[in-house]
Amino acid sequence: MSPPEHGPSEQAPSEHGPEVVARAALTRVLEPGDEHGGRWLERFGAAGVMRLLTGPEAESGALSGVRAERLAGYRRRAALADPRRDLALAAGSGGRFVCPGTAEWPTQLDDLGDARPVGLWLRGGPDLRTWALRSVAVVGARACTPYGAHMAQTLAAGLAERGWVVVSGAAYGIDGAAHRGALASGGATAAVLACGVEVAYPRGHAGLLGRIAGSGLVLGELPPGSHPTPSRFVLRNRVIAALTRGTVVVEAAHRSGSLVTARYARELGRLTMGVPGPATSGLSSGVHELLRGEAVLVSDAAEVIELVGDMGELAPERRGPVLARDLLRPDSARVLEALPAGRPAHPDEISLAAGTGTDEVIGRLYELHSLGFVERQGDGWQLTRYTRGGEVESGATRRGGR
CATH class of the missing domain: 1.10.10.10 (Winged helix-like DNA-binding domain superfamily/Winged helix DNA-binding domain)
Known part of the structure; x- marks a missing residue:
């Protein structure tokens, strides 16, 4: 069973309305998760925010909440933004831009409030909104153990075989193993990036990202050509958490970035799950700390689906042989x-x-x-x-x- 793969109809950049074009421009102006920008968008709309940023300096004073130096930086970025060029570049590489108000926008991202994405740049044919309705995040350590890679791959394969979309961040380690597990089973997977969706990062996953874009989705908040930064990686995790029905952490040390995803998921009211590992492994210590809190222990795809799926999707009863x-x-x-x-x-x-x-x-x-x-x-x-x-x-x- 696979999720529907009916992609949205292609829309030429010239056919985008002014609000969509303005939001595309703002992806070059606002950093991901900028709550000041989110409040401005709520008050003035995207076209209104761009008009205030590119108009007379006196008018931009209506954009309150930030210092003058920061507002000046926004204005410089806005002056350089060329959204129609970005939309054309995306379309030329088979991509597109979706944002609040468009048919493909996953409304669960609205749970992020003022920190929700301005919009998302996509590569791949499937409809993001449809896929997000039945998706699970599988995340974990970059420097994972063979045990962690095996668990991530088999867990993702099991989820994909049952018609669930596996969402991760395309990083080395657990993320890559999760994507490969879903692809190997012929299932669906989506990668959320902290850079432009046509940028191969990490470079060693260029082939993997190509495979994901070929049958699934690659998405991110940054416009074409944007490169990742440490803060963008952290903020990318909130999108992974909000987009999915639940987050499974396979391996994580105490300071792992995947724990940030779990924390976002918990704050958003999503299910948080963890795969236990050896008590002596530092790469499982963060997961075990989650399990001591509100996270639920899972060991296979059936147990994950029992938690995030519909009523009646129960894992088989676990018991020893009947004598x-x-x-x-x-x-x-x-x-x-x-x-x-x-x-x-x-x-x-x-x-x-x-x-x-x-x-x-x-x-x-x-x-x-x-x-x-x-x-x-x-x-x-x-x-x-x-x-x-x-x-x-x-x-x-x-x-x-x-």
Whole structure:
């Protein structure tokens, strides 16, 4: 099962309305997560903010909340912005721009309030809004262990096979393993970048990003040609958390950036999950700290889906094998437990050990004999070889008994 892959119709840059063009321009003016800019957008609209930034300096005073030096920086950026060129560049490489008010905008991003993205630049055919409705973030350490890479890959493959979109950040380590797991299963995956969507970062994942864009989605807040910075990586994580139904952290040390994603998810009311690792591993210490708090322990895709999926999508019940003696009535089980392990015993001795009458014991012994648990030795009774050995396949199960 795969998510729908009907992409939006291509829209030429000249067909974008003024509000969309203004938002495209503002992705060159405002840094991701700029709450001052978010408040301005709410008050004046994107076209209004750009008009104030590019108009007479006196008018830009209406954009309150920041120092004059910072506002001057916004004005310089706004003067240099060429949104129609950026929209044309994106379209030329098979990309597009979506923002609040357009059909493809995932409304769960609005939960970020003033820090929601101005818009998102995309590469890939599928519809982002549709994919985000059934998506899970899988994140973790860059310098992961083989155990972590294996867990991320198998978890992502399991999610993708069940029709869930795996979202991550395309970094080395857990992120890359999660994307590869989804791709290997023929499923859906989306990469959220802290740079322009046509920029191959990290460089070693150029091929992986190409594969993701070919069958899935690559998205980010930064316009074409933008390069990542440490702060952009941190702020990128809020998009991953808000876009998805829940976040799974596979491996993370105490200062791992993936814990930032988990914190955003928790603050947004999304489910936070963690995959446990060895107690001696520093790369699992951050996950274990999450699990001591509000995060839920998960070990496979079925357990993740039980938490984030629809009603009735339950993980299979986990229990050990059912032994034949587990199906005995309590009084029969008590008699069976009263037999010594290495020798025959008289019914009177068994009766004393079981705390019941001799006649009751004899009746239960014949029942146990018919089920293959005991055998008679003269006047005594003893456990069969299968019962003494504790094997799952008792005489009862071999003969079709209960």
